[in-house]
Amino acid sequence: MALNGIQIFKMTPKKNCKECGCPTCMAFSMKVAQGAMDISACPHMSQEALDALSEATAPPMKTIKVGTGDAEYSLGGETVLFRHEKTFVSKTRYAVKLDCCMDAAAVDAKIEEIKKVDYERIGERMFVEMINVAYCGEHKDNFLDIVKKANETGRILVLDCEDADVAAEALAVCAANKPILNGANASNYEAMSKVATDAGVVLGVSGKDLNELYDTVAALEKSGNKNLVLDVTGASVKEAFGNAVQVRRASVKDQDRTFGYPSIVNLTKVAAGDKYMQAALASVFTMKYGSIVVMDQMTYAEALPIYGLRQNVFTDPQKPMKVEPGIYPLNGADENSLCLTTVDFALTYFVVSGELERSGVPCNLLISDAGGLSVLTAWAAGKLSSSTVAKFIQEEVEPKVKCRKLVIPGKVAVLKGDIEAKLPGWEIIVGPREAVQLVKFLKDMQA
């Protein structure tokens, strides 16, 4: 099992040479133990120590990289089964499917639809990061055309193709962008592996059941290809879910490294033609262990919930999600509208802004940096104080907003006097303790 920092430190040369970039060997050891640095960063380790350590510190699940440049993503590398234990590190990526049976117009329309969904939410760009192009075995030319078109979008391709020759042709078009070639199985894996390796891309492997998948992966590893993802789709929804969970559990919990790879779940196969079922399942596989989820469509209807869910689930359980500090005008507020302030904890922001929007009253929601903590926690930790509020208002708000009425959260009524003292000219009003009371509070205030 994993070593702790002290155990690693004992194997270091204890020279504090700083060549690894850390000020001390102790600091380096702690980082290695955390998984934040690789043991190979130390130039003075003995081979013996290196061997012992790299075995012990190797992650149970490999991190597989796809794409290039800005569009490079990591898949896998997870160390836990539940997010409260430790952060889930590699987000689920969604791929929209194109297949070689579609005509050119349909393909173009689909690509346009894919491009339409592109927006920002709490500092993250939300868009369809991957496109799945499937080859049915017949329309090769069309397939290659679609690969070309899809590749031009700059999205990462997941090529479903079990024919090694066709795959090689497709990769000739798009290999530079580091797509995934998904098509190895018990009968073709040698040929497929060669095509993928030659092109320097990740290979997707499937099997008729978990045993066959396991054996195929073992064979591929033996042949030296460890740049894999596992297509766990299976024949039914139930099978796909069972596969995804068991593969992840075997690697993370039982340390079975053969299954220590990211997964692909193709919903267009287990819920063909049912976009609602695909939506439901996309959510399930975001919660439980899908690294890539293939769907028939990703319109705003699917995107708004699924990207929000993903943004929530793949967060550090220790660090609350934060929104950018700033002035958020709501309901058409202008510089003369009432000001309300709260903390930058994303949940608080969403709840408060939601209630304010519900009230319909134009107002400016002022978010200051409170370390991403909730109101009371931030107050207790000194991150929300009369000084932080006053400083933020003086520096950021006063130049932009004329209104001099500020509503503070009811839970920090205790700050009222101090804020008044530090913000001459402002009227400080104590708001309700809970966001749900805001609508009534604003209504009463206007009355």
Next chain:
Amino acid sequence: MPFNQKPQKFNAQINTVTIGSGEKAVTLGGGSTFPFYTFDAPAENAPKVGVEITDMGLEGMSAGIKAYYDGAATMGEIAKKASEMEGADFVALYLEGGDPNGADKSVDELIAIVNEVAAAVDCPLVVEGCKNVEKDAELLPKVAEALQGKNVLILAEKEENYKAIGAAAGLAYNQIVGAESAVDINLAKQLNVVTTQLGVDAKKIVMNVGTACAGYGYEYVASTMDRIKGAALSQNDAMLQMPIITPVASETWSVKEAMASEADMPEWGPQDERGIDMEIMTAAADLAAGSDAVILRHPQSVATISKMIKELV
């Protein structure tokens, strides 16, 4: 060398709680694995899907939901249609009009609606309070009294009013007590502890451990449920073995993504579609995390989630 499967079956299980009576009664809980881990042990009782209606009738409902209820004029008729929805296991009546900050309907007025709805359906019934703790403390005991003998689930007592609601629903009128806490395993447990100390049978409690819409702090819901199921099964913690019900609809149909009209957000596309997907995806996540029942509104969501459950168990 084949894959070495290591099933993870626990020696503990989630309590079984039956709501309603007769042929259509539903039973929640009973499982001894994480949700849908049928490869560890066969599923006991599949999660259930409820259809939510509110005392405000169809006011504020989306076009698709209104279309389904077309022709239903009274609460009784609405309730009947709800119970006939494809995939519906039970009906949940949300007394939102009782909120003193909203329509502030009187208890008597709401009880009349409760009686009308109860008379109109033959499926199990869940009654949700207005969420105002003082009003619910007054309202829900009356609901429990009015529905004596129907074995309904009363949602929900909270830390602030558990005595009034727990005692009325769980002791005086023999209903099922819903215990609602705010996305924290310890708060959930504490409420169960004090409720059982009142004398309520632990096997007559169903938890609502908190809800959130996908994208709105959902990580807390996911982790709370993960941890509760984990503690219930691996630690055999009797005070966390109550089944979980999650009222999804009231949460998802009030966020911007579901509420904004297509006129306001043309690029987002049809409003109903957004509402449906928000409801479906949130419900699916809840079920994957451990809900034993979800409460939904849109007929499409009910049909899809119910089908998904059937495919997964």
Next chain:
Amino acid sequence: MLINRIFSGSDAVYGLTAEAVENAISQHGEDKAVGFPHTAYCLPCYYSVTGVKVKTLGELREALTVVKSLMTREHELEDALMSGVATALCAEFIEALKYLDGAVPYEEPCYGHLADSVIRELGVPLVTGDIPGVAVILGSAPTAQEGVDLIKSYQAQGILVTLVGGIIEQATELGLKMGYNLRIVPLGKDVTSVIHVVSVALRAALIFGNITPGDAGSLLSYTAERVPAFVNAFKPVDDVILAAGAGAIKLGFPVISNENENIVEVPGALIACPNVADFNKVSLEARNIKIKITNIDIPVAFASAFEGEIIRRGDMQVEFDGSRVDCAELVQTKEMDEVEDHKIEVIGPDVDTFELGSKHSLAYVVEVAGKKMQPDFEPVIERKFHNYINCIEGVYHTGQRDMFRIRISKDAYEAGFRAKHIGEVLYAQVKNEFEAVVDKCQVKIYTDPAECTRIRHEVAVPAFDRRDARLETLTDESVDVYYSCILCQAFSPSHVCIVTPERLGLCGAVSWLDAKATNELDPAGPCQIVTKEKPIDENLGAYEDVDEAVKKFSQGALEHVTLYSIMQDPMTSCGCFECICGIEPFSNGVVIANREYAGMTPLGMTFPEMASMTGGGVQTPGFMGHGKHFIGSKKFMKAEGGIERIVWMPKELKETVAERLNKTARELYGIENFTDMIGDETIATDPETLVAFLTEHQHPALSMEPMM
């Protein structure tokens, strides 16, 4: 004598009952149905006690033989009490016969038998405490007015009052409005009608307590623990009433009476109270009924929204300032009979005699008493005063103990705010928030300068000194239990703090006394008792009980925790820690960094870097979060040699803890000015310079056993 009278009363009632049953049988035959209307429990009292449902007169006759078997005559108190129960059952039989043939024996205003639905409805407010008690008033008061005053005093407290006998006529005579909705329920004029309230209590036990009918033991303990009823019996108390009273006592309901002839007190059960005006107080105390205070009687508002209000000099009417004149605030534990609940005394001139803008002395002493009160809770209550007084509109409080300052605004003064209102607020808040431990509370407010000086120097300061001394002497060895704290689990799911007297919570905010009080006030809350009966290794601070607790409260994430080691199974950290200490291998010691310190440490890590690997409820050997106060503790990493291992701290932190730390070093190792040997950021931020400094100052860690 008392016992004989009960026997005689019980025999008399039995005789009457037997006769009535036989008469009824001869008139109606054995198969005649008997029972009360609107109940599923037949004869509810008899059914609850025996588990047998009586449905006919014939069965009633058989039941009488069972009743007779309860009437043993061994001349012990227990025999008398059981005869009391038998008397009550006889009363039920007599009352049941009144309802034969669907008769309606009671008419306005009397209720007689109460339906099951009434009990379901009553049960909820009884459970929630909205009805804090049930009074049974029996007989005729000395005067009608006294009787009605007594009824009204209970009514004002929300107590349900049931009336039996002459008191009903007295109440009618004075035009008192009665009825179930008004919580005044006249039962009937015959003494046997008292059984209808007993029937309510016993059915409540079946419905709300899930008691199995016939399980008399559980039944009686339920009524004793959960049904807050008591009896007020006016003189004359004859043998029959006495026998019925014995039944009440057996159910756990104390009987309070003004009878003084031929009667002996039974402590806590049969209580003499010559003055009817005192019945209320004596009854509530005897039954341990606490009345919730819903309304604080002050002329200004009281809400947390006013907590942050600051009263500026110009807006101020008067000021009390502990830094200039003698002031003090104090909680004192008293005996029950030393405290008169809700008594508020002002000793000295009131605010209206003070000049505008003037400065005065003020001392307030909150005297509390309670069966579960402990002097250890005094500071916990006292610390809340700041918050309570600040929540008053127009009143401002800072500081604590004898160094506080209070300002009263002109507006509050104009509205009528005076010294006694401070007492009203303290009284109401202490009673409400500390309900679990404070049964009675009175407040003395001193404004007389000489009195304030006396209170400060002769009462308060010695009390503070005593408390501080107790804290000093409180050691891990001197207590029997520790406490867990899981307040932080919302952030750190698997983290559990074990709080001991010498090791406060790592947030620095929860001491052992705080944890103890939290546990007492909220038994199902975040702080639970952890025993320490099964030591594994006392040097490490390893206990089987502690391990069990940690495993339980972390939901299995942690198996072992030691209290005094940072190398072996150190206590986890949530993220709220004030400080982190981490092993510094080159000097064979530990470095401590506090949250406020932003710079580099000789470990090559900053506080945030150390925090990122220590937090989250994981065990990181060699690193540990802790409170500042823990640094001077004799238990600080005791297993590795204690505070001698400390080699480096930020300068500011070093200065904060210097006094305690040096004292501990002197006591443990005879080292003077230990902090001079400890490095800080002005001396070194890398291990090499630090080791040189330590060598030069002959720091003891260098020559200690290697830590790893």
